[in-house]
Amino acid sequence: MIMSLGPYAPFIVISYAAAAIVVALLIGWVVIDYRNQTQRLRELERSGVTRRSGRSAIDTPRTTT
Amino acid sequence: MSLIDLANPTRFLALSARVLPWLVAATIILLAIGLYQSATAPDDYQQGATVKIMFIHVPNAWLSMFVWGVMSVASLGTLVWRHPLADVAAKAAAPIGAAFTFLALLTGSLWGRPMWGTYWEWDARLTSVLILFLMYLGLMALWRAVEDPSRAARAAAVLTLVGALNLPIIKFSVDWWNTLHQPASVMRMGGSTLDKAFLIPLLVMAVAFTLLFVTLHLAAMRNEILRRRVRSLQMMQAGRKAA
Numbered sequence: 327m328i329m330s331l332g333p334y335a336p337f338i339v340i341s342y343a344a345a346a347i348v349v350a351l352l353i354g355w356v357v358i359d360y361r362n363q364t365q366r367l368r369e370l371e372r373s374g375v376t377r378r379s380g381r382s383a384i385d386t387p388r389t390t391t
Numbered sequence: 392m393s394l395i396d397l398a399n400p401t402r403f404l405a406l407s408a409r410v411l412p413w414l415v416a417a418t419i420i421l422l423a424i425g426l427y428q429s430a431t432a433p434d435d436y437q438q439g440a441t442v443k444i445m446f447i448h449v450p451n452a453w454l455s456m457f458v459w460g461v462m463s464v465a466s467l468g469t470l471v472w473r474h475p476l477a478d479v480a481a482k483a484a485a486p487i488g489a490a491f492t493f494l495a496l497l498t499g500s501l502w503g504r505p506m507w508g509t510y511w512e513w514d515a516r517l518t519s520v521l522i523l524f525l526m527y528l529g530l531m532a533l534w535r536a537v538e539d540p541s542r543a544a545r546a547a548a549v550l551t552l553v554g555a556l557n558l559p560i561i562k563f564s565v566d567w568w569n570t571l572h573q574p575a576s577v578m579r580m581g582g583s584t585l586d587k588a589f590l591i592p593l594l595v596m597a598v599a600f601t602l603l604f605v606t607l608h609l610a611a612m613r614n615e616i617l618r619r620r621v622r623s624l625q626m627m628q629a630g631r632k633a634a
Contacts, residue, residue: 329430330440331440331443332434332439332440332441333439334439334440334441334505335440337441337444337501337502337504337505338440338441338443338444340501341444341447341448341497341498341501341502342443342447344494344497344498344501345447345451345494345498348490348493348494349603351490352486352487352490352607353607355486356607356610356611356614359611359614359618360610360613360614360617363614363617363618363620363621364617366621367617367620367621367624370621370624370625370628371624373628375624375625375627375628375631376624377620377623377624
């Protein structure tokens with residue numbers, strides 16, 4: 327079934343498309359930023375730089391709830 | 392586990408890693424339901440099908456103010472308790488809030504053209520939201536301009552709290568001044584004036600977008616914590632080389 331949006335269809339379609347693009351950009355930003363940061367941390371750890379606690383900067387401990 | 396334990400960045404990373412998959416799933420499900428309800432909602436007797444823009448515009452407009460509210464609470468945490476997770480929360484929220492505010496302005500403009508006959512009018516509601524958007528951009532520029540995160544956090548916190556004065560102006564601008572923008576029709580004394588056929592999809596979309604914000608915010612906070620760890624390890628590395 328094709329939805330009828332009337333004479334103002336372009337305004338409606340552009341609104342939803344713009345929202346989809348901006349949300350996709352936000353998701354992409356978060357995912358790429360995570361990859362960049364974890365990659366930089368791995369490179370630093372490989373070069374022998376570690377946190378004072380000795381724990382990996384990427385790995386997180388299990389929560390005890 | 393106490394609240395203080397959760398506020399520890401390492402604990403936060405562990406807990407958010409567990410919560411994020413559930414949040415992603417809930418966001419996708421609610422967005423799918425909201426979009427289906429928006430698509431199948433009837434046309435308005437005056438606005439026709441353009442009423443469908445409301446299901447995108449209103450959640451973004453609500454989040455543009457909500458995110459600044461979250462940043463204001465986090466800024467209090469920075470200034471009063473000097474908690475590192477507070478400024479991580481404020482910094483991570485700014486780009487997301489800017490994106491939602493941009494969408495509120497854009498979809499409002501696209502809704503305004505067929506309904507008001509103009510894309511833009513310098514009235515109180517539209518202008519105060521534009522100022523909010525510019526403040527988001529200003530905050531992001533401030534975070535980038537100051538290299539030391541703790542110094543940047545304090546300056547940004549002050550700016551955020553000053554900017555919070557704009558929130559009641561945005562909310563009540565349609566009551567205080569004559570504007571093209573319609574008065575409040577959902578969150579108002581005496582209940583919503585919207586018919587259930589529009590109100591239910593609108594509320595579902597508002598909750599879905601709020602969940603989307605929470606999901607993105609948690610993920611962005613995790614990234615910011617990792618960025619700070621990179622910075623501190625790089626400083627340790629530079630210190631070793633200098634020694």
